[in-house]
Amino acid sequence: MIKRCLAALAALLCCLGTVSALAAEIPAEYRKARGTQNVYLYGDQDYQVEYRYDVEGKFRDQIADYVNNYNQFLSGDDVDVYFYFVNNSRSIDFTKDLSVPNDIYTGLCESLTCVDHAACLNIDSFETYMRLFYQTDHHWNHVGAQQGYEDIVRLLLGEEETPYQPVEEVVFDVLYNGSYSLRTGIHNATQKFAVYRYELPEITLTVNGKKKTVGRQKQYFAGKYSKGEIAAHFDMFYGGDQGELVYDTGMEDKENLLVLSNSYSHSVRDLLAAHFHKTYVVDLREYMTQTGKSMKIREYLAEHQIDKVLILGDVSYFLYGKQLH
DSSP states (O other): HHHHHHHHHHHHHHHHHSOOOOOSSTTTTTTEESSSOEEEETTTTTTEOOOOOOOTTTTHHHHHHHHHHHHHHHHHHHHHHHHEOOOOOOOOOOOOOOOOOOOOHHHHHHTTOOOOOEEEOOSSSHHHHHHHHHHHHSSOHHHHHHHHHHHHHHHHHTTOOOOOOEEEEEEEEEEEEOOOHHOOOOOOOOOOOOOOOOOOOOOOOETTTEEEOOOHHHHHHTOOOSSSSSSSSHHHHHOOOOSSEEEOOOOOOOOEEEEEEEGGGGGTTHHHHTTTTTEEEOOTHHHHHHHOOOOOHHHHHHHOOOOEEEEEEEHHHHHHOOOOO
16 A cells, blocks of 8 residues: 555656756755656755746746635635745745745735635744654654644634644654655655644544545554665645545534645644534645546535635645535
8 A cells, every 4th residue: 555655646746747847047055856847955954855936937827726716616605715825945045035025926926815814834934844844854843833723723714713732742763755756766764754742623534525544653553564674654644635524623612724735734724623622624636536426615614614725735735625516
């Protein structure tokens, strides 16, 4: 099963790697990694990163179509729409001044007229990036996910809402060569896979219409995980891409939340769900295939009595996802 998952992930990443995200010139500080068009080694610790996507040129029309689609289907007074932008290496040139607001984020905020409230993961230096992201994977690590989760709670519920804090940090005895290593074949990780452990209230989970769990957290905490040189620990621990997850806390005095996201929701969805009555996490890339249903967003909002919609993702969310209908 693990080998099949890795093969599928590698095929997807190779496919994405054939789509050049490059601007006209790449600064010399970005050292080209083999086997892919847009992964580089950067900094003294040889972080594997991408270079800022060319949203003004190559991807301008593609992003505009996606933004216009969201404006068409999510505008109105029915629900409040929130946007949290995961500012990662795909939206950053690390050689530039990072103390100013990210221009891709501000551009999306100006274009997404359907959005009522927005916030962004603050990356003000490459040192901050190294603290919040994996060395060999495009996802935020457990520290970055905690920061994002706390930002999102403040965005959705205000400063008076108290985010959950981790009980402990758990560091597994395996180096983490992640998604970028799968693309480049460079297994240069010096950091072990680590997570935070939480104590959350009891929540009922439905996955694509069936009551079950996602991820292998219990197995990891019991010491049962791959010790191989390369393994998709992020996906295996948190559970990977799911078309629809429905969390029910039973707290009927709370609101219902719809999260439209890509894989950046994996490490925060359990945490966010603890603050709401029902939380629906939808990955439009997988929704129809895994649930067997078409996503008609207006009907979905009404059927599930959604109070708030959160758009959660990085710049690639507006390139490789599926549009609303």
